[in-house]
Amino acid sequence: MHCGRFRRFGELGVGIKQLANRLSSRRIHGRLSSAHNSSLAHPKSLRPRVIFNSIRSVCCSRVVFAVDYSRDPDGPKLPDLQDFPPELIRNFCIVAHVDHGKSTLADRILEITGTIKPGSHDNQVLDRLEVERERGITVKAQTASLFYELDGKTYLLNLIDTPGHVDFNYEVARSLAACQGVVLLVDANQGVQAQTLATFYSAFEADKTIIPALNKIDLKHANPDAVAAQMKKALDIEPSEVLRISAKLGTGVPDLLRAIVHRIPPPVGNVNKPFRGLVFDSWFDKRRGVVTLVAVVDGQLKKEDKISFVSSDKVYEVKDIGLMRPDKVSAEKLYAGQVGYIMCGMKTTKEAQIGDTVSHKSSPVPPILPIRPAKQMHPEEKSKAKPAASDVVAAYIRQRRHPAWTSFFLSRRHVTNSHFGLSHFNFNVDGHNYHVLRTGCFPFLKYHCTKRPYEDLSWDNRLMRFLKILNLGLPMLAYGLAASFLIKHEERVFAGVYPEDQSQNESLRGSLDKLMLNDSSVSVTMEQSAALGQGWRLGFLGLLHMEVFLQRLEYEHGATCIATIPSVPYRAKFKFEKQIKEFRTEVLTVVNPQSIPEASVVSEFSEPWVMGTILTPSEYMGEILAICMERRAQQKNATFLDNTRVLMQFHMPLSEVIVDFFDILKSKTSGYASFDYEDAGYRPCTLVKQFPVAIQATVGGKIIAREDLKQLRKDVVAQKIYSHGGRDKGRAQKLLNRQKEGKARMRMVETFRYHTTVLLKF
Numbered sequence: 001m002h003c004g005r006f007r008r009f010g011e012l013g014v015g016i017k018q019l020a021n022r023l024s025s026r027r028i029h030g031r032l033s034s035a036h037n038s039s040l041a042h043p044k045s046l047r048p049r050v051i052f053n054s055i056r057s058v059c060c061s062r063v064v065f066a067v068d069y070s071r072d073p074d075g076p077k078l079p080d081l082q083d084f085p086p087e088l089i090r091n092f093c094i095v096a097h098v099d100h101g102k103s104t105l106a107d108r109i110l111e112i113t114g115t116i117k118p119g120s121h122d123n124q125v126l127d128r129l130e131v132e133r134e135r136g137i138t139v140k141a142q143t144a145s146l147f148y149e150l151d152g153k154t155y156l157l158n159l160i161d162t163p164g165h166v167d168f169n170y171e172v173a174r175s176l177a178a179c180q181g182v183v184l185l186v187d188a189n190q191g192v193q194a195q196t197l198a199t200f201y202s203a204f205e206a207d208k209t210i211i212p213a214l215n216k217i218d219l220k221h222a223n224p225d226a227v228a229a230q231m232k233k234a235l236d237i238e239p240s241e242v243l244r245i246s247a248k249l250g251t252g253v254p255d256l257l258r259a260i261v262h263r264i265p266p267p268v269g270n271v272n273k274p275f276r277g278l279v280f281d282s283w284f285d286k287r288r289g290v291v292t293l294v295a296v297v298d299g300q301l302k303k304e305d306k307i308s309f310v311s312s313d314k315v316y317e318v319k320d321i322g323l324m325r326p327d328k329v330s331a332e333k334l335y336a337g338q339v340g341y342i343m344c345g346m347k348t349t350k351e352a353q354i355g356d357t358v359s360h361k362s363s364p365v366p367p368i369l370p371i372r373p374a375k376q377m378h379p380e381e382k383s384k385a386k387p388a389a390s391d392v393v394a395a396y397i398r399q400r401r402h403p404a405w406t407s408f409f410l411s412r413r414h415v416t417n418s419h420f421g422l423s424h425f426n427f428n429v430d431g432h433n434y435h436v437l438r439t440g441c442f443p444f445l446k447y448h449c450t451k452r453p454y455e456d457l458s459w460d461n462r463l464m465r466f467l468k469i470l471n472l473g474l475p476m477l478a479y480g481l482a483a484s485f486l487i488k489h490e491e492r493v494f495a496g497v498y499p500e501d502q503s504q505n506e507s508l509r510g511s512l513d514k515l516m517l518n519d520s521s522v523s524v525t526m527e528q529s530a531a532l533g534q535g536w537r538l539g540f541l542g543l544l545h546m547e548v549f550l551q552r553l554e555y556e557h558g559a560t561c562i563a564t565i566p567s568v569p570y571r572a573k574f575k576f577e578k579q580i581k582e583f584r585t586e587v588l589t590v591v592n593p594q595s596i597p598e599a600s601v602v603s604e605f606s607e608p609w610v611m612g613t614i615l616t617p618s619e620y621m622g623e624i625l626a627i628c629m630e631r632r633a634q635q636k637n638a639t640f641l642d643n644t645r646v647l648m649q650f651h652m653p654l655s656e657v658i659v660d661f662f663d664i665l666k667s668k669t670s671g672y673a674s675f676d677y678e679d680a681g682y683r684p685c686t687l688v689k690q691f692p693v694a695i696q697a698t699v700g701g702k703i704i705a706r707e708d709l710k711q712l713r714k715d716v717v718a719q720k721i722y723s724h725g726g727r728d729k730g731r732a733q734k735l736l737n738r739q740k741e742g743k744a745r746m747r748m749v750e751t752f753r754y755h756t757t758v759l760l761k762f
Helices: 003-012 016-024 102-112 130-135 166-176 194-205 224-235 253-263 379-384 389-399 441-448 502-518 543-557 577-583 618-630 661-668 716-720 729-747 756-761
Strands: 029-034 047-051 054-060 063-068 089-096 142-150 153-161 181-187 209-215 276-285 289-298 300-302 306-309 315-317 320-324 328-330 333-335 339-343 357-360 407-409 423-429 432-438 454-459 462-471 474-481 493-499 523-529 533-540 561-563 570-574 587-590 602-617 634-640 645-653 674-685 693-699 702-709
Touching (some): 089 102, 089 194, 089 253, 102 142, 102 153, 102 181, 102 253, 130 543, 142 253, 142 320, 153 253, 166 194, 166 674, 181 224, 181 253, 194 209, 194 224, 194 602, 194 674, 209 224, 209 253, 276 502, 493 523, 493 543, 502 543, 533 543, 602 618, 618 645, 618 661, 645 674
Parallel strands (some): 089 153, 089 181, 407 432, 407 474
Antiparallel strands (some): 047 054, 054 063, 276 289, 276 357, 300 333, 306 315, 306 357, 320 339, 423 432, 493 533, 523 533, 570 587, 570 602, 602 674, 634 645, 693 702
C-alpha cells in the first residue's frame, strides 16, 4: 500500500491522521473486511465513497475500511426534537400490492424532503437486505424519519415502507400499530389487485386514515380513470379523493406530501405524562447488541434513563437513542409522538418482544397492547371459555335498547367476503327480533356517519367497539372489534430445520435466535430426528416466507442448514378420555407428520382451509376454474369490477395452495392474475397412512399375537371388470397379482437403514 494513494483524501479535506483518529475514536466503529466481498474494490486507486456528505467506506487495493459516521461530530445533525410536538408529527406507512411502486415512492419522498441527495444512492434505498436486492421485493418493513416544510412550519414525518406479498402481512400489521394513516398505492396500469383489497381492509378495520393514490400514470398503457372506477366499486373510494402520481418521475409526489400533512391526524400523546412506548421492530447489531424501534406514546426518554419492559422484570440503562434517517442518527431525547431507536445493552434476543411496552423503571405503566401468551385450553377449563361475540352484543342491547335500533352491521373480521355479497338474518334478544345485514360496513360508515361516538365493552381481553350512527334519519347500531392493534398471526406452513453437522447445533441455535428477533412471526419448537439428529420445527406464514427466512439465515448469519419438505398443521380430535388427559387437550394440533396419532383413537381429523381471492382478466375465468376444481376448491362467487376484470373467490385446502398453486396460476394466465388468501378455519378431512401398521401383543418380550393393519388399496377388480359387466375370475386374478407386484416394488423403498452421513452427502 503506497502512501501516495492517500493524498486523494485531500480533495475531501480528510487526511491520514484524521482518518486514523476517527477510526480509533470510541464514537466511530470501523470494520475491516476483504475487498472480494465489496463492490468498492479497485485495483489501481483508492476511492472514497461519499454519501450524505460523509465518508462511508474507503477502498485501497484488497482492503476495505467501512466507517460509520452517523455519530461523528461532522456527520448529520438533528434539530432539537423538542420543537416537534405531536401536532407537528405525522406517522404513516405505504401499503400496496406487490410491485406497485412502494419502495420507489419512498425514494422520491426521501429525495423531495432532502433526506438523501438525488443520484447519490441506488434504487430502493430502504430495501437493505441482500435477499431483497436479489429477489427485487420488499420483505422487511423499514422506517425513515423526514423533515418537511409546509406553510412556514417544519413537520416530522415518520415513513414506514411495507412489503406487498401476502406472506409478509405480519410486517404490515405491526407497521399499522405505529401509524395513524396509510398511503394506499395502486398501479394505474394493472389496477386493483388481490393484495390491494387485503391491505385496504387491514388499514380500514384498524381505523387508519387512508390516502388513495394511483401510481405509474406515466406509463403508456396507464388508464387512471378506469382504475379509479375499480376502486370505487371494490373499495367504495370516491374518485375525487384519489391522487395521481408517478413515483419514478416524482410527478404528484409533492401533492401527496401535502395530503399526508392535511389528512392524516397527528399522534395522540402527552409529553408531560410518564414515558411509555410501543416496541414494533427490533434487530441484532453485531457490535452494539439488540436495537429496538419504539413509537413513543407519552412522555419523553433520554440517555442514561432506567427503563423496563412489561414482559420482563429486567432493568436497562439507555445507552443511545435517535432517529432513523434512514441510518441511525443519535439524539439527546425522544418525545411523545416520535418514532426512534433505543439501544440499552440487551444481551439476548429473547429480551425484546414485538408489541411489548417500555416505560421508566420508576413509573411503571399498563401495557399498550393486550398481549396474551398463546396456549391450548385444558378440557377442565372449558367452563371458563370466552363468550361468543353475539352474546356480548345481546348484553349491549339489553342495557341500551332503543326501539329504532333495527339493524346491525358485522365487520369483515366476522363475515368472509362481506363486501361483495349481502345476506340477511334475524337476531333475537329477549323475544325481540332484530334484522341484521351482513356486509362490509366500514366503508359505508365512513361516508354516512354524522357522528361516531364510541362505546367499548370488554370481550376476550379485547375491546368491542360500538358505533351509533345516523343514516336517512334512522339511528342504527354497528359493532365490531375495536382497533386495539393486536399484533397477532397464525403460522400456516411448518418445516424441520437441522444443522448440516451436529457440532454446529449451538451456532445454528444462536443464528436462529438473532434472526427471529428481526422476524418474530416465526415460531420454533425443538424436535429430534433419527436421521438428522436434533433440530427445530419452524412455523412460517407461507412458502415464500420460509424461503426468504432460510436465505436470510445464510446471507446474514452464515448459517447453512437442512430444511425438510414443508407441511400444513392438522388437528386431531380424540375419542377417549385417556388421550385427552395425556395430551391435556381434546383437539391436538399436529405440525409434524410423524406425530399424527393413530386413527383408532381419533374421532375426526381436520385440515386448514383458506379463502382465496383471485383477480384476473375475464378471458381466463374458465382456466382458473379448472385449476381450482382440481385442488378441491369450492367457488364462492365471481364479481366483475369492469368489462374486462373479474374477482373470483374460492374456499380451498391450504395444502393445495402452498406448493405450486401460485406458479401454475401465473402460467395459465400469462402472469396477469393476482392471488391472495386468508384463513378460513379448519374442516374435516381423511388422513390415511400409506404403509401397513403392525399391531402386536407381547408378554415378557415374547409376541403372542400380531395383526397388520394394511394400507388403503384400490379396488382394481370393481373398477376394471365389474363396472363393465364382466365376471371373468381369471382376469380378476391377473389384475390382483399385478397390483401385488406393484406393492412389492413400493415396499423396496418403504424401509431401509442408512447412516446419517449418507443422507447429508445427498
